[in-house]
Amino acid sequence: MKLIHKFKSLNYDKRENKQITHLILHYTALPSIEDSIKYLCESKNKVSCHYIISQNGKIYNLVNDKYRAWHAGHSEWLFEKDINSASIGIELDFSPNHNNNQFSKLLIFSLISLIKYLKKKYNIDKKNILGHSDIAPYRKIDPGKKFPWKKLYNLNLSYSPVKIKNSEIKKLKIWFKKNLIYTDKKKILIMLSIIGYDISKSINDKKFYRILLKNYRNHFIQKSHYKNSTIKLINFAEQHLCSLLLTKNKKLNN
Numbered sequence: 451m452k453l454i455h456k457f458k459s460l461n462y463d464k465r466e467n468k469q470i471t472h473l474i475l476h477y478t479a480l481p482s483i484e485d486s487i488k489y490l491c492e493s494k495n496k497v498s499c500h501y502i503i504s505q506n507g508k509i510y511n512l513v514n515d516k517y518r519a520w521h522a523g524h525s526e527w528l529f530e531k532d533i534n535s536a537s538i539g540i541e542l543d544f545s546p547n548h549n550n551n552q553f554s555k556l557l558i559f560s561l562i563s564l565i566k567y568l569k570k571k572y573n574i575d576k577k578n579i580l581g582h583s584d585i586a587p588y589r590k591i592d593p594g595k596k597f598p599w600k601k602l603y604n605l606n607l608s609y610s611p612v613k614i615k616n617s618e619i620k621k622l623k624i625w626f627k628k629n630l631i632y633t634d635k636k637k638i639l640i641m642l643s644i645i646g647y648d649i650s651k652s653i654n655d656k657k658f659y660r661i662l663l664k665n666y667r668n669h670f671i672q673k674s675h676y677k678n679s680t681i682k683l684i685n686f687a688e689q690h691l692c693s694l695l696l697t698k699n700k701k702l703n704n
């Protein structure tokens with residue numbers, strides 16, 4: 451894997467005594483790799499990333515891994531609230547509104563090599579390979595619905611729930627009942643919160659709730675026939691949660 455070091459960004463600071471435990475995937479939403487590199491390297495913009503990958507598969511290293519690049523903004527996942535200090539940010543030269551509106555084969559091929567390399571180097575759990583839309587669901591939608599998460603799952607580079615026995619799912623349903631959790635919304639929010647999402651804004655705001663579900667679907671479900679079915683979403687989230695809880699610390703998750 452070849453890294454290009456021709457461009458550097460000074461938009462970084464010190465990691466707050468944190469190990470690198472997460473990889474965060476983004477898209478630039480700018481028309482070209484040249485525009486994106488320029489933007490990420492200009493001091494006044496106060497944003498950056500560690501790596502950016504062009505449509506033709508070139509990987510540019512803009513910030514050294516040891517520094518805290520400014521790519522995540524205000525975001526959180528499970529108990530981690532300073533994602534910039536705990537992660538490496540990878541930008542993809544993609545914009546839904548310009549000519550670079552497809553993830554090219556070369557781009558994905560290079561992304562896979564880079565993730566393999568970083569995952570191994572920092573011993574990153576595949577559950578922590580996430581999109582910006584996972585860690586900041588009310589502000590961000592990247593890497594978006596076209597991003598091929600499935601290709602990453604197939605290579606064991608991203609988390610996808612395993613099939614769980616119905617008897618185990620039943621235990622979760624009983625738990626909901628015992629704790630008087632009857633509405634679909636409550637069930638979904640509790641499950642997404644345990645999975646890792648920040649649900650705070652969704653509790654009392656329908657618009658934010660819809661956005662949260664959309665971002666969850668775009669990453670973990672991705673099947674169009676699931677799009678508007680709450681029941682299917684609950685079924686999927688039940689599998690997802692039980693899969694996480696029941697396979698904890700087993701090799702399956704690594």
Ligand SMILES: [Zn+2]
Pocket residue numbers: 475476477521582590592
């Ligand atoms: Zn982003």
